[in-house]
């Protein structure tokens with residue numbers, strides 16, 4: 001869970017990454033998400049660098065995440081009809097769950113299935129592409145102090161050890177100041193440091209590299225094992241389906257006070273009642289200032305699609321699609 005103070009900062013870092021990834025190595029096509037990881041480690045911001053052609057092929061499977069059970073089916077579905085138990089590797093859990101996943105995958109049009117001699121057969125509609133190039137984790141700490149630096153150092157050490165990510169960064173707000181050298185020294189040398197200045201809003205120049213990261217990928221030490229590759233792909237799939245604008249799923253865009261406002265080139269939540277950017281925690285079911293959209297908002301001018309809350313969700317979804325288009329069309333430039 002993101003501490004409250006970091007929520008708004010995190011959205012700005014996500015938008016910055018979307019606008020100008022990679023901070024030091026030139027443009028790389030990438031998608032951005034937040035609050036993802038494994039049971040042991042949750043990353044604030046996740047950047048998935050992609051191969052644009054393969055990413056376009058991934059988009060042909062639809063806009064939703066392909067979860068781990070479905071991935072097992074979709075990645076191994078054969079070109080020709082075959083009984084699913086012959087075609088797929090043993091999953092390490094009972095086959096009946098695989099059978100359910102085959103039905104689910106067919107229901108989402110990810111594969112084809114049919115029944116022959118009382119057996120479920122499947123075949124692929126298209127190969128699942130190798131679309132993930134690199135995975136980058138960013139820790140967001142707008143107010144970096146000694147204790148935060150120590151805690152972060154532990155987390156980043158974990159990233160360096162597991163090599164689940166190819167690169168790890170710390171993003172911290174500096175408002176034009178230098179990052180204090182003592183705090184820099186407390187960080188693992190492998191982690192990059194991104195010094196942000198969002199005082200004038202977000203754009204592609206709103207951060208400087210205070211320390212360059214090392215490559216954490218195990219090149220030279222042998223490729224990652226299959227299990228790690230699968231975990232990485234699961235993270236990438238969740239990032240693809242979720243993006244970073246999914247805050248509307250946990251916040252209250254159906255509240256009459258909820259707005260989206262520009263902050264430089266980012267669009268972030270704003271609460272008209274509290275006259276500030278609400279945190280994810282306060283803009284929730286228990287908010288004492290919550291007021292539902294008046295019914296007439298839903299019937300006047302929004303007769304079918306629902307009121308402004310639904311409109312805000314559509315706006316955010318459209319922006320996510322636009323970013324996916326950009327990555328597919330021009331490899332992420334601009």
Ligand code: SF4
Pocket residue numbers: 252255256257258259270271272273274278282283284287288289290291
């Ligand atoms: S009043 Fe509460 S629920 Fe409504 S937008 Fe503001 S923080 Fe969110």
